[in-house]
Amino acid sequence: MLRRSSLGFGSLGLYSLLQESDLLAEPSIGGPLASKRPHFAPRAKRIIFLFMHGGVSHIDTFDPKPRLDSDNGKPLPIKRSLTFNAKEAGGLMRSPWEFKQRGESGIPVSELFPEVATCADDLCVIRSMVGEGVDHGAAMLQLFTGTFSFSRPSMGAWTLYGLGTENQNLPGFITIKPTQWQGGDKLFATSFLPGAYQGTPIGSSPMAVDDIIDNPIDHVLPQGGSSEEQRLELEFLRQMNRRHADDRRLDPDLEARIQAFELAFRMQAEAPEAFDVSRETDATRRLYGLDEEATRDFGWQCLLARRLSERGVRVVQATHSGAEEKWDHHGDILRLHPIRSREVDKPIAGLIKDLKARGLLDETLVVWGSEFGRTPFSEGADGRDHNPYGFSIFMAGGGVKQGSIYGATDEFGYHAVEDRMHIHDLHATILHLMGLDHERLTFRYSGRDFRLTDVAGVVAEKLLA
């Protein structure tokens, strides 16, 4: 079942080299990662998911609440739902950051995100996100896999399973600096889906970029010898395997394994180039903030995300995290939130602008968000607690209504009340934008057809462009 499909970008030069060496007996590529037809015409071809670990406060960034200004310090007049740190729950707390209407669309963005604010007309801000996890682990599992307590395939794995990849020479699903805890590998693992759909991690969140750059993907560089020697080595192996297979009647597994080695060789040739951010112009690097200490790390993640995405990697995740959650400000939020927003604001805006300038934004779905938002009431003196009952994320590009706001929270920003977007609905919508029907994207396991959206999920039609 070896199907012909696109080789993706940049492999032509390599092709002649390989043909010379007869390493490409047939230019056919198949297997589990072959590019597959979506269920219907997609609005986006690729996803870039920018994950802010810890919980960005929506009421301080994208969901202004005048009621908090007028009722600052007063007790929350409605019932408080299950809260992570109920003991220290205090009164309502106003946002100290000023909101302004931005762009022609007039989407309000607070002064925490001045650069993203300049992209307001490209954003679709969803203000009615709802999840069920009150602690980080549960909330993150749900955001990335749909369930907060079981082992299920990650969103990226489902997408890759549904669509395959456009570029066989790179992994189809890459996650840059994932966190090592609170869900850990589960956030990009396959669970019962075949291992081929697993995300490939590039470093992990406490690591500095400098420790990742030289060897971003495990085992992609030849050991000791030159690539010419490796070519000879692989040729010898190929001949040996070919003779072994010839003595046996066609066995697709043996054939697949022979193909895997050939793909590996091509990957080896393409990956270093794809990861080499130094090939970008100074202007581009500045656009992402690579020249500033505060933004260098996440800027690199965003720029790398663009390079990988433009080379056909189906799903790229970039996580903003560190040795601890970057955004989990149970206390001292007034000091800490601005530090965090400074680290990501310019890189995110840079990514959106860069994609747009390259004509890639239309076919790339950028999703930005956290596992939950934060409470409108204070925690302790100057913090905010976890709030999965109503929070904001935004999308840009790939088929979403530009410069729009979807859904709303109540007057306190506590509960989503209008066009509630449960995480299942978000997943259904993302898959829809990718050309996949979340009810048809199923995998039979243990006698049951499983879905990313379990038995729920409604596509948010109103936000489609």
Next chain:
Amino acid sequence: MRRLPSSPVIAALGVLLLGGSLPAETGDEYFEKRVRPLLVQHCGQCHGEELQTAGINFRDPDTVIGGAVVSGDESSALIRAVRYESAIKMPPGSKLPQEAIETLVDWVRMGAPWPGYEPAEMAEVDLDEEAPRSSHWAFQPISDPPVPDIGESAWVRNDIDRFVLARLRQAGLEPAPPAAKPALLRRAKFDLQGLPPDKEDVRRLDDDNSPEAFRNIVDDFLSSPHYGERWGRHWLDVARYADSTGVDEDHPFGDSWRYRDYVVAAFNDDLPFDQFVREQIAGDLLPAPEGAPINARGVVATGFLALGPMALAQRDPIQKKYDVVDEQIDTTSKAFLGLTVACARCHDHKFDPILTSDYYALAGIFASTRTFDDWRRNGSRYHKEPLVASDVYQRYKQAADALERLERIRRIALQAAKLGYVAAGPATRIADHIRASAGDLPQNGLDAESIEWFRAYLQPRPSPRKHLAAWRDASADQSAVAAALQAELVQTLQARMALYEAWVEEALEAARGEGDQELPELPTDLPTSLFFGDLFDDGGLFDFDPGDIKDRFAPGDSQRIATLDAEIAQGREALPEEPPMANSVAEGEPVRQRIFRRGQHKNPGPIVSKRFPLVLAGDGQPDVPAGSGRLELASWIASAQNPLTARVIVNRVWLWHFGEGLVRTPNNYGLRGESPTHPQLLDWLARRFVASGWSIKALHRLIMDSATYRMSSAISDQAFRLDPENRLWSRFERRRLTIEELRDSYLQISGRLDPAVGGNTDLAAGGLVEFDRNNRRIDPDDYTRRSLYLPLMRNKLPNLLGLFDFGDATTANGQRSVTNVAPQALYLMNSDFAQSAAHGVASRLNGSGADRVRQAYRSVLARPPSEQESDRALQYVQARPDQEAAWTSLCKVLLASNEFHYVE
């Protein structure tokens, strides 16, 4: 369909009629006219379609009846809430008018009629329900099929072959020819030990030309401890074994390795499988062996239940508990019964005759079992059980607790001493420092660092500190403000210290007194202030460890702490050795289990008693007399009468030998599972297995002695056409090595394998805790013990395992998938592990030329090269300038070859 009028309503109506003050409407009318508008108006905003606070939606009776409202029960949560009688007062802020409350009470008394509503489970959970009948094959008793009469056949070696040959002949096929000796040897060695044959194995088989030769080799392989490592690992897949809790916080279990070793030993000792089942479900409840104080092995065996994934940080304790119960039901039913019972958590099983009541009848068993020690608290701990007699453990526990009490007192005594020091010293000069930091005072004689701290602290901030408002107020007298801050602080310190002092005295009395006295509660309302917090919390001026300023303590404090130090040292000295512990389950508080409608515990339904699924165990099951019911469950599963248990394990063993089972869905024997390819052979094997005393090793011998097992992997034209999927067993299925086989073989062939069996891999102490670049605890590239011993942190499984289809150690895995993808190839070409294995093989070659090539082939592929192969290899090596690198490269290619990675 209305549920009304049921008897309580009629009774209520009767009362009402007699009383004369009754609503004249029917129940439905009453609800529609009076109750629904009231609920919508007063409650709908938080409990409606949009927002379903606490899961309650007054537009959906499913979320109300049986939960907040129990029909006929005036003490229903709803009524208590609207009467403001419970902690939950509804609606919040303003109580309903009395009239409205009475309307609700009347409605509940009437039986809470709700037009159009009939609770789903009321229909399903007729507690006298009859067992669903199913003619499905797997639920029928195991038959006793006759061995097919196939006449004479030179091919047949035992009765398995007659079943197989009969089907092959029906299809017009002949079995593949027997495998050649080397191939058979390799097959058997990997199959039974997960390792490649070594020189000794090859020589033995070459030398032994008797008809018993292969049988002897099999016996030999079965008696090696490495057999248990290989077959134990198969079972560990089913038992979703791992060393940490996974899900959210991924805490290491610590003693999970004991369960792993138990499984390995069970296979090595050929523990009868029915006993193996009983021990894993209820080993703690089985009698201790003669002379032993407790059944330590049985306790360890329940790790099967205890080592599942669990969300320790889940904030909703009931959800947390029942997610674990669900996981235990899922794993137990899949592992032993091949059933997906957990599908019935929220609704009757869509495909199989498993009812929601069946699920909750089992849930009652696991919910009455202790898996957490304190499941109601945030941040629960999993349960551990000592593996020594209880008095031995108690002695240790008492000593350890006493020591811990002293250490706790010491911590507080240190705090008190620190407060005393600050109160008497630095705090008395706070005002000066504050003023100096503002430039009001010269810095002479003051501490420059402290002044700097205050300068930063008193900077204007976006959210001003209220308690510093006076300081910022330009009109205030700054020296008076500073003095007031100081005075307030000193007062706080002294009051706080006094409470600590009093507590320490009281606690010391308790700790030094007779028996195990609990320490007094530390007062929760310790005097504090915002200013105090700023100074003592993280980053505060006085945020230092009291241990660092011991020399500045008041003499009395120093004396007291020195005494405590001595007592603690003495306690440590006298502490008995820490007893071994096991991650296990134990009997818990008995639970009268209710059905949770739609799987939601906030929506409880009727009570179900503990029992086993009706379709399998029938109705009229005896009650569980006492305890959790695990013992009864274990006996029922491990019974020869259970139609599934023997079939399921026999099929697993077949699958692990042949790559596919007779039933190709090893964890699903339900209606969505596949039917057996050879139903009679399956039943025949199951019967033989039970008759042999549930002996797994006897089953191995039977299977491996068959001509079916000894076929080659060659596929004839006919078989290719008629039996492409090998469902008739027309040949031996070629299979790729598992990651464990791959890794262990590389280690063995390159002479690096550490063959030590069992023991704690030790996640916590010494040597192995180093984090590699991916933050993983052990780098498998450097670890030389068998792969079985790699620690399995669920959320940080070694990349290598995922790369080669290990699975995720989170759900029962009956059959690993096999993928062939490029990153695997990259690993075999470029990893340190592959490189050092190749180097290890190459460095053990000697001689030169063809001789060296022959050795390389023999060590890696356990066969000599053909002449042509030898020539090609030599050409390859000689064409490269660096000979050492060239030989290493040759070995790497041999190790990476399909021939090596597939077993035929």
